[in-house]
Amino acid sequence: ASAPIGITDLAFATAHFSLDLQQLADHFGIDVNKYYVGIGQSEMSVATADEDIVTMGAEAAAQILARHGSDGIRTLLFATESGIDQSKSAGVFVHGLLGMGPNCRVVELKQACYSATAALQFALGVVARDSREKVLVIASDVARYALDSSGEPTQGAAAVAFLVTADPALVEIEPITGLHTDDIHDFWRPNYLSTALVDGKYSLGAYLRSLEGAWGEFRSRGGVDIDQIDRFCYHQPFTKMAVKAHNRLCTITGSDLDADQRRAQIDASLAMNRHTGNSYTASIYVGLISLLERDEADLAGKRIGFFSYGSGSVSELFTGIVQPGYRALLRDADDRQRLAGRTPIDYARYRALHENVDAVQGEDYETAVETPGPFRFAGVVEHARQYQRC
Ligand code: CAA
Numbered sequence: 539a540s541a542p543i544g545i546t547d548l549a550f551a552t553a554h555f556s557l558d559l560q561q562l563a564d565h566f567g568i569d570v571n572k573y574y575v576g577i578g579q580s581e582m583s584v585a586t587a588d589e590d591i592v593t594m595g596a597e598a599a600a601q602i603l604a605r606h607g608s609d610g611i612r613t614l615l616f617a618t619e620s621g622i623d624q625s626k627s628a629g630v631f632v633h634g635l636l637g638m639g640p641n642c643r644v645v646e647l648k649q650a651c652y653s654a655t656a657a658l659q660f661a662l663g664v665v666a667r668d669s670r671e672k673v674l675v676i677a678s679d680v681a682r683y684a685l686d687s688s689g690e691p692t693q694g695a696a697a698v699a700f701l702v703t704a705d706p707a708l709v710e711i712e713p714i715t716g717l718h719t720d721d722i723h724d725f726w727r728p729n730y731l732s733t734a735l736v737d738g739k740y741s742l743g744a745y746l747r748s749l750e751g752a753w754g755e756f757r758s759r760g761g762v763d764i765d766q767i768d769r770f771c772y773h774q775p776f777t778k779m780a781v782k783a784h785n786r787l788c789t790i791t792g793s794d795l796d797a798d799q800r801r802a803q804i805d806a807s808l809a810m811n812r813h814t815g816n817s818y819t820a821s822i823y824v825g826l827i828s829l830l831e832r833d834e835a836d837l838a839g840k841r842i843g844f845f846s847y848g849s850g851s852v853s854e855l856f857t858g859i860v861q862p863g864y865r866a867l868l869r870d871a872d873d874r875q876r877l878a879g880r881t882p883i884d885y886a887r888y889r890a891l892h893e894n895v896d897a898v899q900g901e902d903y904e905t906a907v908e909t910p911g912p913f914r915f916a917g918v919v920e921h922a923r924q925y926q927r928c
Contacts, residue, residue: 543665544706544858545658546672547605550827550873551597552814553585553680553695554909556880557888562691565885573691578777578808582694582815583880584888585680586908591618592631592925593913594697595678600912601869602674602699603636610672611701613664614644617654617677617819619727619848621646622923631925632676635913650725651773652848653677654698654819659854661702662711669704679818684733685892692776694815698823708864709826709842715856716756718748725849732895736849745779745847746786752845752855753787764791767857768840769833770804771825773847775816777808780825783845806833813877822846830860831870838862 558581563570573579585594595616616629627646647653647660654677661673678697683689724741727734757763764787772780784804788795795803810828811817817824822844830837837860847853883891904917909928916924 540666541669541704542706542710543662543704544702544708544710546701546703546707547602547867548698548700548708548823548827549598549601549869550810550824550876551594551697551911552817552876552880553583553589553594554880554911555584555586555883555891556581556813557584557883557885559691561885561888576778577691578781579691579812579815581813582691583696583813584883584891585695587891587894588905588907588914588916589909589911590622590915591620591678591680591697592622592628592635592923593909593911593915594695595628595676595699596632596635596913596925597911598678598697598699599632599674599676600636602701603638606672606701608636608638610670611638611674612642612671613661613673614638614642615657615660615673615675616644616646617657617675618646618679619648619650619653619818620679620682621648624729628678629676631923635925635927649852650848650850651775651818651821652846652852652854654823655844655846655854658702658711659715665702665704673702675700675702677819677823679820681816681818682733682892682895683736685889688738689734689736692816694817696814696817696820696824698820698827700823707861708830708867709858709860712857712859714756714759714761715854716752716754716759716761718751718755718851718853720744720748720751720851722851724851732899741849742779742782744849744851745773746783748847748851748853749783749786749845749855750790752853753790756855761855762841762857764788764793766841767843768803769807769829769837770843770845771807771822771829772804772845773822774808774811774825775821777812780804780808810873810877827868827873830864831868831873838864
């Protein structure tokens with residue numbers, strides 16, 4: 539049999555401001571439990587004016603390179619749906635910031651929130667072809683909806699980076715997957731808008747129909763039954779969506795688990811997204827970090843089911859096995875600090891930051907130093923974005 543392939547290391551970053559959803563509830567004059575309980579979100583990360591997908595992606599990837607170096611990484615895949623250039627990959631900026639060598643292919647992938655999983659599959663293929671290859675995948679997004687729209691409480695920002703290799707130290711990815719594509723408009727962002735458009739209720743139904751479709755194909759291709767899967771990681775536009783999805787999967791498969799047992803299969807995966815908000819492409823892998831770090835059980839040898847959904851829509855269901863010794867590779871304390879150490883801002887500050895994104899479109903400008911992070915977006919000079927290592 540060929541060598542197992544999968545994720546050897548996985549790191550997290552988020553924006554450095556946060557907005558408690560109480561602030562938003564007060565602005566709308568509604569009960570905050572609609573957010574805290576109804577959609578299962580307490581806060582969202584908010585990017586400072588000198589942060590974006592590149593600075594968060596670089597912060598996540600720098601942790602991987604600090605541990606593994608960049609030698610032998612010949613492919614860097616950057617997954618995002620909040621791209622900062624129509625031509626140049628955000629990954630090339632990160633490649634430069636991290637001082638990686640020139641012998642590397644770098645490309646950006648887009649299909650709404652799904653594209654980090656496309657990158658993972660791309661990476662598995664590269665390593666299957668030559669087991670010496672190491673592929674760095676970065677998923678980074680700033681989720682933005684219009685001010686005063688119903689999508690507003692489901693914004694957020696975060697990034698992950700992961701290294702795909704043979705004989706993976708963290709999670710081996712199993713080969714069978716289930717796919718589902720459907721040409722719909724549940725969520726999209728035209729080139730001329732900085733905020734996404736969404737048909738909210740329709741998008742929830744589209745997500746659940748895709749889950750059924752992907753599960754059906756996964757099983758028809760010989761994928762394991764639900765009782766062979768110990769934990770689940772879903773794309774989380776808001777954490778309640780994962781709860782709804784898991785209930786739907788348990789229902790269509792006739793699972794005999796009770797409500798508490800179902801909840802225990804996903805609970806730890808929800809903890810971090812509850813505080814970051816939606817991070818689009820990164821969200822399912824933020825869920826994986828959260829699961830590995832926050833689940834008190836020893837997950838070594840356990841199988842995780844993944845459901846990756848990207849509006850528009852493309853989705854994929856697949857499984858992975860947690861590797862022995864995984865705990866020693868986690869950055870639990872650092873990741874908790876990344877969330878706890880954000881600067882809470884009030885509604886007025888959040889609104890000004892949101893409005894500023896459109897105010898500066900097309901202009902050359904300099905940003906003030908706000909982020910305490912290791913990388914910053916310094917502004918635009920002759921239409922070219924400038925980044926700095928702090
Ligand atoms: N206490 C407790 N619960 C409350 C409450 C209260 N005081 N008030 C309301 N609720 C509950 C509601 O009952 C509802 O729960 P259920 O869905 O379980 O019934 C929940 O809070 C939300 O209430 P509404 O449905 O009335 O909320 P809304 O219409 O204002 O919008 C939303 C919710 C559709 C998710 C909206 O925020 C939105 O459009 N978000 C963006 C789209 C999105 O995230 N779609 C997800 C699928 S698409 C995808 O996954 C891709 C992606 O990343 C975008």
